[in-house]
Amino acid sequence: MATPAVSSATAEYDRAKEVKEFDDSKIGVKGLVDAGAIIIPRFFVHPPENLTYLNSSSTKEIPVIDLADVNSDRRSEIVEHIRLASHTWGFFQVINHGIPTFVLDETIAAVKSFNEQPTTWKSEFYTRDQGSRFRFATNFDLFQSKAASWRDTMQVRMEKYTDNIPATYRKEILAWEAHTKVLAESLTELLSEGLGVGSRNLKELCCLQTVGHYYPFCPQPEMTLGTASHSDPGILTVLLQDQIGGLQVKHGEEWIAVNPVAGGLVINVGDFFEIISNDEYKSVEHRVLANNCREPRISIVTFFSPSKMGDTDFYGPLPDLLSPEKPPLYRNFTVGEYIGKFLNKGLDGKSYVDAFRL
Ligand SMILES: O=C(O)CCC(=O)C(=O)O
Numbered sequence: 001m002a003t004p005a006v007s008s009a010t011a012e013y014d015r016a017k018e019v020k021e022f023d024d025s026k027i028g029v030k031g032l033v034d035a036g037a038i039i040i041p042r043f044f045v046h047p048p049e050n051l052t053y054l055n056s057s058s059t060k061e062i063p064v065i066d067l068a069d070v071n072s073d074r075r076s077e078i079v080e081h082i083r084l085a086s087h088t089w090g091f092f093q094v095i096n097h098g099i100p101t102f103v104l105d106e107t108i109a110a111v112k113s114f115n116e117q118p119t120t121w122k123s124e125f126y127t128r129d130q131g132s133r134f135r136f137a138t139n140f141d142l143f144q145s146k147a148a149s150w151r152d153t154m155q156v157r158m159e160k161y162t163d164n165i166p167a168t169y170r171k172e173i174l175a176w177e178a179h180t181k182v183l184a185e186s187l188t189e190l191l192s193e194g195l196g197v198g199s200r201n202l203k204e205l206c207c208l209q210t211v212g213h214y215y216p217f218c219p220q221p222e223m224t225l226g227t228a229s230h231s232d233p234g235i236l237t238v239l240l241q242d243q244i245g246g247l248q249v250k251h252g253e254e255w256i257a258v259n260p261v262a263g264g265l266v267i268n269v270g271d272f273f274e275i276i277s278n279d280e281y282k283s284v285e286h287r288v289l290a291n292n293c294r295e296p297r298i299s300i301v302t303f304f305s306p307s308k309m310g311d312t313d314f315y316g317p318l319p320d321l322l323s324p325e326k327p328p329l330y331r332n333f334t335v336g337e338y339i340g341k342f343l344n345k346g347l348d349g350k351s352y353v354d355a356f357r358l
């Protein structure tokens, strides 16, 4: 008797069960590696269309911008450099940004150390509870995405209280956030100058959220990703990576490696900035390859997002940028409407800005 074909519904069911078992184990991807996995669970396998150009051979590089003389008569030159980078790439790196090297090193060390604590201790923090100020989990979109990615993430939600951050790492994370906030404000100013609009509105707009990613060695790096392709939803992102590499940014049809620059930070424009700049700045898709090194890859990412999230707080292209020749390219919308779309679908390769395009 012929074996009945497995219906896709059954396959979906099995997948859901396996994902849940993994999530319930609270061991994270690192736990799988520690247990000696040489084959990745099938729910981590990405479809071929996600895995194109994994070994990108392009020699192009995103711009590296030196901020050392930002308060000298070179300022307008730097503003133009940043404007152009944000327009054509949506990504650039900064050096001499004012954050001391020891702060960068200690932040990376703290995230590494947290992830390398015994699984039983770490699993106490493993949760998907959005209300929790400090948490740890494999992929925030594990249950929404079509394929899981080979990384674990700790997430800090900054508010008045910081006592949920484990004491051992509190000092490092708070120092990183304090420094990054100053840098992001100064970048927002430079980006506003590039648009020819005042920066006050944007500065007031921002609240921040930090994640620390841990990409352990992946035994089958050609079958999965570390982070699936996406664009960041917020205004601006500041990203600190160690020396392993693997971050790639989409440029036309190509994937370009964002190679680590010693002491540098990666800056990228988020979807909100693309919209309020009326497409002057681009929010660009990026992804991280599954790590094929024995050494884990660590990155710390701080997202600056609109803080006013009420039902009556509308966002859209900045009125100063509009004229009869330059009509708005987007309708106005609330942050809630936007984030709802993001959380429902997870990282699925493209941004949601088109949902608001006129
Ligand atoms: O780990 C990285 O380098 C990038 C992560 C990322 O794109 C994100 O968290 O939005």
Ligand SMILES: [Fe+2]
Residues within 6 Å of the ligand: 230, 231, 232, 286
């Ligand atoms: Fe991102």
